[in-house]
Amino acid sequence: xxxxxxxxxxxxxxxxxxxxxxEVWFLAYPAILSQVSVTTMGVVDSAMxxxxxxxxxxxxxxxxxxxxxxxxxxxxxASVVQTFVSQDHGAGRMRQSGAWTWQGVWLLTxxxxxxxxxxxFSAEPLLRALNLSPAMxxxxxxxxSIRAFGGVGLCxxxxxxxxxxxxxxxxxxxxxxxxxxxLNVVLDYGLIFGRLGLPAWGVAGAAAAxxxxxxxxxxxxxxxxxxxxLREKFGTGPxxxxxxxxxxxxxxxxxxxGAALLEMSSFAAFLTFVAWMGDxxxxxxxxxxxxxxxxxxxxxxxxxxxxxxxxxYRGADDLPAATRSFYSSQKLAAAISFLTGFIFIIFPEPxxxxxxxxxxxxxxxxxxxxxxxxxxxxxxxxxxxxxxLRGAGDTYAPFIARLLLxxxxxxxxxxxxxxxxEWGLTGAWVGSGxxxxxxxxxxxxxxRSGAWQYIKI
Numbered sequence: 530x531x532x533x534x535x536x537x538x539x540x541x542x543x544x545x546x547x548x549x550x551x552e553v554w555f556l557a558y559p560a561i562l563s564q565v566s567v568t569t570m571g572v573v574d575s576a577m578x579x580x581x582x583x584x585x586x587x588x589x590x591x592x593x594x595x596x597x598x599x600x601x602x603x604x605x606x607a608s609v610v611q612t613f614v615s616q617d618h619g620a621g622r623m624r625q626s627g628a629w630t631w632q633g634v635w636l637l638t639x640x641x642x643x644x645x646x647x648x649x650f651s652a653e654p655l656l657r658a659l660n661l662s663p664a665m666x667x668x669x670x671x672x673x674s675i676r677a678f679g680g681v682g683l684c685x686x687x688x689x690x691x692x693x694x695x696x697x698x699x700x701x702x703x704x705x706x707x708x709x710x711x712l713n714v715v716l717d718y719g720l721i722f723g724r725l726g727l728p729a730w731g732v733a734g735a736a737a738a739x740x741x742x743x744x745x746x747x748x749x750x751x752x753x754x755x756x757x758x759l760r761e762k763f764g765t766g767p768x769x770x771x772x773x774x775x776x777x778x779x780x781x782x783x784x785x786x787g788a789a790l791l792e793m794s795s796f797a798a799f800l801t802f803v804a805w806m807g808d809x810x811x812x813x814x815x816x817x818x819x820x821x822x823x824x825x826x827x828x829x830x831x832x833x834x835x836x837x838x839x840x841x842y843r844g845a846d847d848l849p850a851a852t853r854s855f856y857s858s859q860k861l862a863a864a865i866s867f868l869t870g871f872i873f874i875i876f877p878e879p880x881x882x883x884x885x886x887x888x889x890x891x892x893x894x895x896x897x898x899x900x901x902x903x904x905x906x907x908x909x910x911x912x913x914x915x916x917x918l919r920g921a922g923d924t925y926a927p928f929i930a931r932l933l934l935x936x937x938x939x940x941x942x943x944x945x946x947x948x949x950x951e952w953g954l955t956g957a958w959v960g961s962g963x964x965x966x967x968x969x970x971x972x973x974x975x976x977r978s979g980a981w982q983y984i985k986i
Contacts, residue, residue: 548853560830588668590815605789609782614695619844627765675736713742784928795935813893832916839920870902914972921981939964
């Protein structure tokens with residue numbers, strides 16, 4: 530069967546200019562709302578745990594970061610499904626685009642199951658080796674062990690949600706995400722504090738609520754993907770494994786997974802330094818990271834949109850529209866991140882009080898929000914540039930950049946400023962901010978170089 534010739538795809542909304550701000554916004558705002566939903570529920574989650582105490586908040590934050598570090602490589606590889614779907618869609622190969630979801634499933638599921646089993650049986654020795662405080666250790670082990678059960682569901686949901694984003698449907702992921710995040714908060718309230726007729730499990734309840742929400746998301750999205758209209762239009766019905774297609778996914782997705790792992794592992798190492806500074810420092814960092822996510826998760830939503838558009842126009846060989854999509858997305862991300870940064874500068878103490886009333890934690894967190902005002906702007910630029918490069922299939926160069934910068938800049942500077950020079954928590958985050966400055970500068974320059982135009986997947 531021969532593939533149809535590439536076609537010029539219509540703008541995602543009738544009347545919008547290809548790659549213009551209107552088209553980016555039309556595709557991005559549901560993704561932004563979806564990520565804001567994730568952020569809001571995460572903030573509520575942390576705020577609930579924070580009411581148990583600073584040690585509980587620190588334990589959940591630390592174990593949560595390590596859980597994400599262990600699973601992020603597979604989530605990064607799952608996201609490459611969006612690249613293949615969007616490029617096939619843009620090239621007019623509609624019926625072929627849905628099969629990429631199943632090739633992703635066959636490729637990643639066995640690996641994620643193995644990871645879940647490894648985490649389940651090695652959580653205690655892993656966290657013991659990181660030299661946590663005696664109070665944090667058992668709580669962090671409890672949280673990480675339970676979260677291991679949700680990893681497979683989270684990865685499967687990410688694969689199928691990537692299909693929806695690849696075809697330009699960001700509304701379905703929005704509805705699913707909002708529903709499961711509301712479910713997560715309700716279960717948090719019940720299982721943390723023993724309300725709604727549920728047992729009071731504390732930190733374990735927060736983990737269990739998240740796992741139930743992750744698997745609920747998986748069940749819903751698979752049910753929707755298998756509906757007859759999608760099967761007929763995009764070929765989303767189950768297909769047999771095709772090793773050649775899986776190798777293509779692996780070749781393009783492995784750098785994405787590797788980049789995610791490098792960045793998150795260096796961030797986890799960075800937070801390990803923070804945890805050594807004390808439970809209050811870790812609690813302040815957890816509150817800060819939750820607030821920081823209010824900005825960068827919105828940038829992630831824009832990153833999903835620009836990845837779809839660059840992939841679609843790359844598949845249609847409309848490079849000017851792909852380039853316009855990138856610049857329009859950066860303008861949108863800049864506007865949102867500047868607004869968030871202004872809020873961080875004006876209201877640092879009220880924002881910290883969302884999570885805790887501990888005066889020491891609030892005092893440690895106040896200067897972090899001033900740093901965060903600049904950090905999240907740089908982070909937004911890098912996330913959107915990363916999304917554009919991913920849509921074009923340009924994944925190796927960003928991987929190498931993260932390999933060098935994460936471990937040669939972020940971790941050493943965090944140790945130098947925070948521990949060796951004894952600048953404490955603020956110094957550690959200054960080091961991380963310098964890393965983000967270099968990374969965002971490189972990713973912006975990489976897209977502007979035009980090298981992505983010659984990438985073949």
